[in-house]
Amino acid sequence: MNRRVYLAAVGTAASAGLAGCSSALSVIESDPCSGGDCHIGMNRTEFLPDSYEVSVGDTVVWKNTSEADHTVTAYDELIPDEAAYFASGGFENQEDAYNAWHGERGGGLGSRETYEHTFEVPGTYEYFCIPHERANMTGEIVVTE
Known part of the structure; x- marks a missing residue:
């Protein structure tokens, strides 16, 4: 058998197989809460979705759908004045959250753990993940009447 023909055939088959895997992974990562146990998932450096709309009185559930530890931390100055x-x-505030995380990883959510508010x-309401803030892991919740 011609070695070049064999290698080309094997390479094409392998690429096709990997392409299928990567597209399946993309579907999973784009909607990690499709099972209904959360509203917002977290991959390595993103909240999924990064913007979410709810009505007053609704509870949002975040779930760490990755293997990395994450936090859900509101920006003090980027939430409504009257909001908790x-x-x-x-x-109680952003500074306490920073201090806790940098002290003993306080507020961290391990893989598959949830947080709700x-x-x-x-x-x-704009929020972020403390350990991945430099990677721009941010999100927003838009609350309507």
């Missing part, structure tokens, strides 16, 4: 601050770990005030 939220962060995995139950911290009920939104009582309309407006836009």
